[in-house]
Amino acid sequence: MSTALISVDLDRTMIYSSAALGFPIDASVTCVEMYAGGPLSYMSMRSTELLRKLASEAVVVPTTTRTVEQFDRIDLPGAPWRYAITSNGGNILVDGVPDASWRASFDDVDLPAVQQELAARADGDWVLKRRTADDLFCYLVVEPDAVPAGFMDDWSQWCAARGWNVSQQGRKIYSMPDVVSKSRAVAEVRTRAVDDGLLRTESIALAAGDGALDADMLLAADHAIRPAHGELDALNFRPPGLTVTTATGGRAGEEILDWFFGRIAEHMEP
Structure with missing residues (x-):
């Protein structure tokens, strides 16, 4: 049973285009998404190793504004995912399948x-x-x-x-x-993960993201981090307690994963 729930944005937080990565595409980098017959998104090899390890130690929830179809294109290290959030919180995937009851709760959106x-x-x-x-x-x-x-x-x-x-x-x-938000979906996943016996009731909630649509998720977490790039950086989004990486691009992704391990270790200290 895990002591941490980690909701993590994908684009420009965990995965990067070649332009956003910030360093050359070489043997230290792996492609994690193909589109229209060509590579689209990348992670450093170090990030892939860290994410796999993190997924084995915590309840990691990929949390993205991407549609279900767009999310399914990604070969994200650490899969299969018990829970994932797509459509900015409009869909909760359980073992890869959109949960019909959660999706139906937005049927009255005009x-x-x-x-x-x-x-x-x-x-x-x-x-x-x-x-x-x-x-x-x-x-x-x-x-x-x-x-x-x-x-x-x-x-x-x-x-x-x-x-x-x-x-x-x-x-x-x-x-x-407004009702479609990452924070609401993460709260629902946390309840389900506790009920499923995957997560301790007293577990900490950690989060990472770079865009304005991640802000509510970051604010709702016990501890949160954002990269030193992206929309939130442009907005100088720095609420009390938020950590900002020193690195940008793909190196910020590595720094975020290291930070997650640090927060989990602190939480487990007697």
Whole structure:
């Protein structure tokens, strides 16, 4: 029975594109995701070894805004996962299968109204793609420098009045129901893991993530860490007790995993 629940974001926290990795693709790096016939995401070999070891000692929960399909593309070290969270908390996977009862709890989310309004507002060459994720939320792929002045503020205000939130992560602008969040899904997984006998009631909750959609998960954890890059770094997100890595890119991923082991060791000290 484990003494730690670890919820960890994936993109730019655990896994990295070649551009975001920060060091050359060589024998010290392994590809963990293929897409359209080519490599897409990487981890250092040291990170893969650390993550496998961590998964054998704690209840590690991959926690991502990716859809179920996008998550399934990743060959993440440490699998198979008893629990994983996708769709920003909209889906909980149990032994790889989305839990129908959890997903049904979001059936009353009014996605069509948001899609319709967004289509009317986000019209122009600056919008490269419009996407809907798992029938839960939507996002735009944009040219960041071409987003019209005031769009984010105006769209955020419209969404906030209807129980939705907006965030931009690089080329993606997410429109997300407030009820769909990583922290709520992690809390549900913790309850289930205790009931399953995988996790001690007094276990600590640890978390790591780099984006605005990770903020609630970091704040809800007993101890949390973020890399010194990404959206939260740009926002200077530094609540009391949050650890920030000294490294960036893939080395930050290694530092995060080392930090997890350190927090577990501290918790186990008499």
